[in-house]
Amino acid sequence: MIWRENCRNCHIIGRDPGGTRGPRLSHELGRRDERWLVAHFKNPRALVPKSKMPDFADLPDPELRAMARYILALR
Numbered sequence: 001m002i003w004r005e006n007c008r009n010c011h012i013i014g015r016d017p018g019g020t021r022g023p024r025l026s027h028e029l030g031r032r033d034e035r036w037l038v039a040h041f042k043n044p045r046a047l048v049p050k051s052k053m054p055d056f057a058d059l060p061d062p063e064l065r066a067m068a069r070y071i072l073a074l075r
Contacts, residue, residue: 026074037068
């Protein structure tokens with residue numbers, strides 16, 4: 001999911017190189033929880049008004065939760 005949705009175009013994921021338009025995803029550890037991340041994936045500007053992230057509201061909730069769990073597990 002993370003790779004299919006091209007998250008690394010805007011984010012650095014773990015130790016992989018990536019884009020710099022969004023935050024390094026490992027920085028979200030301890031700052032956010034799964035519920036917040038899923039809500040952010042669905043409607044980023046509702047939580048971060050100036051967000052440039054596209055919404056992923058068309059993805060099913062199980063996929064969004066899996067994306068959130070992946071991000072929260074990054075070390």
